[in-house]
Amino acid sequence: MSAAGFELTIGQLLRAPAQRNPDQTIHDGEGGVRTYRQLHARIDQLGAALTRLGLGRGATIAVMDWDTPRYLECYFAVPMLGATLHTVNIRLSPEQILYTINHAEDDAILCHEDFLPILLPLLPRITRPATLILLSDRPDAPLPPGFAGEFERLLAAEAPGFTFPDLTEDTRATLFYTTGTTGDPKGVTYSHRQLVLHTLGVVAAFGPVPGRGGIKTDDVYMPITPLFHVHAWGYPFVATFLGLKQVYPGRYEPARLLSLLSGHRVTYSHCVPTILAMLLAAPEAAGTDLSHWKVTIGGAALPEGLALQARAKGIDIHAGYGMSETCPIICLADMAASQTSDDIKLRTATGKAAPLVTLRVVDPDLRDVPHDGRTTGEVVVRAPWLTHDYLRNDAGTAELWAGGWMHTGDVGHMAPDGTLRITDRLKDVIKSGGEWVSSLALESLASTAPGVREVAAVGVPDDRWGERPVLVTVIDGDDAVENTIRARLERAVAAGELPKWAVPDRVVRVTAIPKTSVGKLDKKRIRQMLASGEIG
Ligand code: AMP
Numbered sequence: 001m002s003a004a005g006f007e008l009t010i011g012q013l014l015r016a017p018a019q020r021n022p023d024q025t026i027h028d029g030e031g032g033v034r035t036y037r038q039l040h041a042r043i044d045q046l047g048a049a050l051t052r053l054g055l056g057r058g059a060t061i062a063v064m065d066w067d068t069p070r071y072l073e074c075y076f077a078v079p080m081l082g083a084t085l086h087t088v089n090i091r092l093s094p095e096q097i098l099y100t101i102n103h104a105e106d107d108a109i110l111c112h113e114d115f116l117p118i119l120l121p122l123l124p125r126i127t128r129p130a131t132l133i134l135l136s137d138r139p140d141a142p143l144p145p146g147f148a149g150e151f152e153r154l155l156a157a158e159a160p161g162f163t164f165p166d167l168t169e170d171t172r173a174t175l176f177y178t179t180g181t182t183g184d185p186k187g188v189t190y191s192h193r194q195l196v197l198h199t200l201g202v203v204a205a206f207g208p209v210p211g212r213g214g215i216k217t218d219d220v221y222m223p224i225t226p227l228f229h230v231h232a233w234g235y236p237f238v239a240t241f242l243g244l245k246q247v248y249p250g251r252y253e254p255a256r257l258l259s260l261l262s263g264h265r266v267t268y269s270h271c272v273p274t275i276l277a278m279l280l281a282a283p284e285a286a287g288t289d290l291s292h293w294k295v296t297i298g299g300a301a302l303p304e305g306l307a308l309q310a311r312a313k314g315i316d317i318h319a320g321y322g323m324s325e326t327c328p329i330i331c332l333a334d335m336a337a338s339q340t341s342d343d344i345k346l347r348t349a350t351g352k353a354a355p356l357v358t359l360r361v362v363d364p365d366l367r368d369v370p371h372d373g374r375t376t377g378e379v380v381v382r383a384p385w386l387t388h389d390y391l392r393n394d395a396g397t398a399e400l401w402a403g404g405w406m407h408t409g410d411v412g413h414m415a416p417d418g419t420l421r422i423t424d425r426l427k428d429v430i431k432s433g434g435e436w437v438s439s440l441a442l443e444s445l446a447s448t449a450p451g452v453r454e455v456a457a458v459g460v461p462d463d464r465w466g467e468r469p470v471l472v473t474v475i476d477g478d479d480a481v482e483n484t485i486r487a488r489l490e491r492a493v494a495a496g497e498l499p500k501w502a503v504p505d506r507v508v509r510v511t512a513i514p515k516t517s518v519g520k521l522d523k524k525r526i527r528q529m530l531a532s533g534e535i536g
Contacts, residue, residue, distance in 0.1 A: 007169040008196040010237070011080045014040060017243030024243050026069045029250035029260060030137065034069060036243065041160040046077035048158040050108070053131050053148055057082030057165060059107040060175065063228075064088045064115045065135050067248045070151060071227045072236050074110065079173035079192060080164040083107075087176045087228040090115055091517035092185070098122045100177045100185055103391065106130050110151065113141055120144065169193035174231060175391065178324045179517050187391030188324050190231075197356070198327045198385040199237045204355040206238075209335040213294065213316060215242065220264055222247040224257060224271035224279075225299070229518050230328045233270055233298060233320075244268075254282035262288050270320070272299035272519045273306055274454070280309055281453060289314075296320045298328070300520045301422060301440045302348045303455070305447025311344065321350045321422065323408060325400060327385040330357045331420055348444065350412065350420045357383040361414045366403045373415035376423055376436065380405035411436075428523050430459030430469045437469050437502040439523075445492050449484040451477035454513045456521045457504065460530050469504040472526055472535065474513060482507050508536050 017024065022037040034042070055061060061078045063085065065071045078085040086104045088097060097118060101109065108131040111119050123146070134143055134150040143150060173192045177185035190198075206214035215221075221239040223232040227248075231237065239246050247264045249257055257279060260266065276297060279285060291314030297306075302319040310317040318335050322328030333351040353359045361369050361377040369377040386406045389397040400407055411429060412422040423438035424430075430437040439457035446455045454474040459467040475481045485507060492498040514525040529535045 007167065007192070009080070009167050009169055009171070009192040010076060010173055010195055011164055011167075013196065013199060013237055013241040014043070014076060017240060021243045024245055026072065026246045026248070027264060028069050028248055029256060032069070039069070039073065039240075042073050042155060043077045043080070044160045044162040045155040045158040046073050047081055047164055048162040049149075049154040050077065050081060050083070051162075052158070053108070053133075053154075055081070055083060055108050055131060059083040060086050060104050062086040062088050062101060062104065062106040062109045062130075063135075064090050064109065064111045064119065065227070066112060066114070066250045067223055067227045067232070067252075068135075068250060069246075069248050070135060072240070072246070072248065075227075075231070075236055076240075079171075079195075080167075082165055082167050082171055084172045084189070085174045087174065087231065089177060089179060089185075089226075089228045089517055090118070091226075092177075092179070094118050094122060096177075096185060098125055100187070101130075102127050103177075103184075103187060104175055108133060110135055112136070113138075116144060167192060169196070176228060176230065176324070179229075186393055186396055188387045189389075189391060190327060190385070190387060194327060194385040194387075195231070195234070195237060198234050198329065199241050201355050201357070201383075201385065202234060202238045202329055203242065205329070205332055206335070209339070211339050213335045213339050215244075215268055215294075217242055217244065219267045219294075220245045220247065222249060222257075222260060222264070222266040222269050224249070224252065224269050224275055226252075226518070229299075230322075230324050233296075233322070233328055235270060254279050255284050258282060258284045258288045261290065261293065265292060267292050268294045270296040270298060273297055273302055274300075274515060274519045274521070276310065276317075277306055277454065280306075280313065285313075291315070296332075298322060299518060301350070301444065302333075303447035304344055304348050304444045305449070305452060307344050307348050308448065311347075318347050319350060321420070323410075325387045325406065326381065326383065326408075327387070329354055330381055330383055331359060334419070350422045352418050352420070354383075357381065359414075359420060360405065361412055361420070362405075366405065369413070371414045371416050371418070373419075373421075374413055376411050376413045378426065379408045379410045379412050379420065379422065381408060382406065425523075428458070430457070431467050432459070432462070432469065432501050433465045435499065435501060437499070439469070441498060442469060442471065442489070442502060442504065445488050445498065446471055446473070446485045449481060449488050451475050451481035452485065454521075456513050456523060456526055458523050458527050458530065460527070465501075469502060470530060470536070471504045471507045472513060472530070473507060473509055474511065475509055482509070506536070510535050 298320040318333040321331035442457035
């Protein structure tokens with residue numbers, strides 16, 4: 001490889017932090033700690049151990065684990081070998097997990113003992129013979145039959161100082177499956193170059209934010225988006241590149257997460273709205289100081305009620321936007337403007353394009369709609385870190401990239417200053433009397449009524465109007481909360497923020513709203529439940 005043609009590979013992200021502050025620490029949720037110096041040595045040992053097992057360039061290596069520092073080591077060692085890291089979504093059904101393992105043609109599976117009850121019954125139906133490696137938090141964990149070794153024992157057998165191969169930047173680095181609610185999961189891949197550029201793009205977006213905002217080198221990072229979901233939105237690469245203190249929480253339990261947040265004085269995290277709502281509703285939250293915490297909310301719109309609740313706890317909260325196919329970050333709320341203004345909408349807006357990203361809102365012929373903050377269209381995007389194709393799915397790829405732009409499947413509008421607001425997913429739009437009703441706007445408004453814990457707006461068939469919106473809610477309190485929701489919506493109509501026909505005829509109270517495998521409101525399931533009379 002020529003020295004002049006420098007390749008952007010994931011291994012390069014490790015150099016600076018290990019040299020600058022090798023004693024910086026990375027923690028697990030059980031009190032375990034390692035330094036960046038040790039991280040480096042362990043990545044070498046993992047590289048050596050996998051190589052000894054015959055796994056290297058061209059192999060696909062699956063991981064089924066909680067969020068652990070060990071997973072972070074896989075994030076680096078596997079791609080640095082020229083292999084592909086397949087981050088298995090452990091929340092999918094066993095049949096879907098089997099589908100993804102077979103579709104990915106995994107050559108090895110690293111599986112935490114907690115997930116053996118899922119994996120072991122699937123083994124006879126896994127089509128490609130895979131090397132099996134046990135992940136355990138107990139040094140004496142017994143090896144199940146057919147397993148090649150246990151992670152820690154394999155590492156202990158290797159000396160540090162492994163030399164990883166030279167790679168070209170277009171080498172495939174990662175693979176995971178979309179969590180869409182329809183059809184088979186689709187395989188999404190990223191190259192080394194894309195992950196490095198995404199890392200630099202995120203640093204360029206978060207670094208220059210004034211004051212304590214954004215991400216600084218003295219921040220303490222803890223992911224609350226699982227490491228299997230779009231590489232925890234790329235932040236483990238960002239945090240490692242910046243040499244931050246990092247905390248990997250293990251399994252997500254509210255009391256445990258809150259105790260880690262305060263015990264380590266975590267200053268930066270990211271999660272979907274439902275997880276933050278769950279944390280803030282936990283009894284332990286009342287006594288936990290979260291005023292040092294900055295949170296990026298993504299994966300779904302940030303409802304105004306949740307943003308206000310977070311602000312009341314002193315949390316510096318903002319929305320971010322992206323999808324599995326976009327690595328994922330393509331758009332962020334204006335973290336600078338919100339430092340000097342109390343306007344909550346600055347924090348909940350989908351925001352402005354991230355560095356190097358071009359966002360457009362277009363009509364079906366790919367023509368830009370006016371940037372008037374009102375006219376809606378589909379959001380399409382170009383950026384250096386968008387997935388090139390779905391794995392072995394030409395029809396899906398052609399649809400994703402129709403006309404040379406990546407189609408997000410999201411509907412939104414853009415203001416004259418370039419601020420994007422997503423109003424719906426194309427699949428979830430509600431059309432009443434021929435007019436679109438924004439389910440996200442309804443949810444955001446209803447979320448501000450005190451006592452509303454969760455809310456989803458969906459369309460139900462209607463003879464007269466085609467479809468009518470229905471609000472499905474989890475409410476703490478009595479029926480008065482329902483009246484407050486109605487009053488809020490009527491006020492928004494009076495203020496011209498919401499068309500009259502958008503006010504739902506029905507508010508349905510439930511004890512829990514179904515969620516997808518990554519904790520988002522499962523609107524397909526909610527519609528089915530309304531249609532079958534299971535709720536309503
Ligand atoms: P996934 O591929 O599972 O990460 O889901 C991506 C989808 O989540 C997007 O296409 C949007 O519909 C939704 N989403 C993510 N972030 C936001 C946001 N800030 N506002 C509204 N919707 C969002």
